[in-house]
Amino acid sequence: MLKLLDGPQTLGRGKIFWSCFLAVLAGALIYPLFADSYDVGNFAYFLIWIFMALGLCLMWGYGGMLSFGQTFFFGIAGYGYGVLAIDMGGGTATIAALVLSVVIAMIAAGILGYFMIWGGISGIFFGIVTLSATLVLAFFLGQTAGPEWHIGPARLNGFNGMKGMDPLTVGSFDIEGSALYYLMIALIVIVYIALRMLVNSSVGNVIVATRENPQRAEMLGYDVRKYQLLTFVIGSGLAGLSGALYTSWGQFITPSSIGLPAAAMPIVWVAFSGRNDLTATLVGSFLLLFGFQTITVYSQQAALVLMGVLLLATVMLAPQGFVLGIGKLVVDWWTRRRRRDEGPALADTGRLQSDET
């Protein structure tokens, strides 16, 4: 099992990489001891979105399916959590609401994915069909202001959004502040490790083979549609996890976190970071979220303009992604220096770079 952590589909391997990984993890774990609770809450907020970015990285970078519908599933699970948490009465039931809302998002992904993948939709059309679904959901939720729009006692509240659901709770202990922060860190480590294992497993190899050439993968005897659907459901489910956690974090959700420009954000994070690698996506998305939040305080429009500029610049200057590109440059420089210092025999130890690039 552990062998699957390092493989041809992920960059970053060897002692140096995993030491860095553990150092960052340790830093993240002791961070709340030094920071005040407001900053910890903010930090947890950035981490919420990482799942959505990792999901898109899996679908787009590994599976070759450019889904513009991450916020669609984010919204389904976000609203799903709200409705379930209110209807089931809060308390420990919120954990069930979290799990169920992610399952609902995955079922929705299964249905939408079935029609698109079995219909043979790919490439550009995959993007615009998922985006159409996203925008229609946002328009729909935007006009549910009237009292007739309710599910049980939970009112949808139209453009002002849902509120009044309980945060994640175990017994009488609300998972908020640093408890929520630690939960996020744990979930991110689990999801990151699990995705690394998935893409390096034999299933992951088929997913990547399908991206490279669907016909060839099919000729080799794989039903590529099943693998594509699996990728789509996992990736969208991760967006759902983000959505449910988001609603629990702020105890509200509005249609504007589904429609434009929110729908473009995961694309910007993953494109800028480097869609072909999970680690690059993790690091890059976090940096962008941090930067975005810092600028949003002054002007949300300016922050969104910057996101647009970054997307345009990425596609025009570094189509593989900036974080990935810079990471590779640093590693190349590092290995070259070591090679000069210690001779060629040791040059390959701790390489961050995959062999075929």
Next chain:
Amino acid sequence: MSAELFSVFYQFADVFAFLILSAAGLAIVFGMMGVINMAHGEFIMCGAYVTVGLVNLGVPLPIAQILAAVTAGIIGMIVELLIVRRFYKRPLDSLLATWGLSLIVTQSMLLIVGSAVRGIGTPEGSFAIGGYTFSTYRLVLFGAAVAVLAGLYIIFMKTRFGVVARATMQNAAMAKALGARTGRIYSISFGIGTALAGLCGALYAPTMTLIPTMGATFVVESFVTVVIGGANVLLGTAPAAVFLAMIRMALNASYGQIIGQIGMLFAVILIIRVLPEGLSSVLVRRGR
């Protein structure tokens, strides 16, 4: 009886015009270059703002609308030259680049212009048939949609440019080898596409509130029409619009706009399962 029939036709015409006008520009760009212009909505917005700006300066509405379409076309050709041109071999990247552009334009407009601009009212004028009154301007929009289709038919089927453009659409490398200047054809086609987007905005400017994010109102309709139309846009777009308008009209009449839109989306998702190549693939097969 005839009044009811006309009322049904009127509702159909209204939806049909909306679908054709919002999708025509996107369809031309997609059909020629295989590129989906994600900034399509922003060109629509541009057309609407130019129209309203000119009308507020005292220019008569129809002239302002034509000028707005021309402005959008020129801006489109500049965008093609600077950005889109590099991505003809990478269609997915063109999607991202134009989406980045769309974000930049919408949010800059919000920063600079703010959210409220004084609109211009819908041109007055209505007529009555039986017991019902109808707005004349809605019929003008339908007329414009038909005129756009006719204009595109003439440009692509009856002119020399059209012949070369269709050759480029079928096989760009071969057309180039035979001496067609494909770069210029792409540039002009993109210009026509964005001009049609501008025209859409110009025509709908009097009927809606002007906000920088108004483009989003049109994109769902334009996307689904192009998806259902399929690869051969000259054949597919109009039947796709007729088909979707029927569904939309039936649902709008009994359940309202938003259910109409949801129903249309469901219809599209069902259709791509059966006809992933769109309606034009069926029509092409019939033609053979």
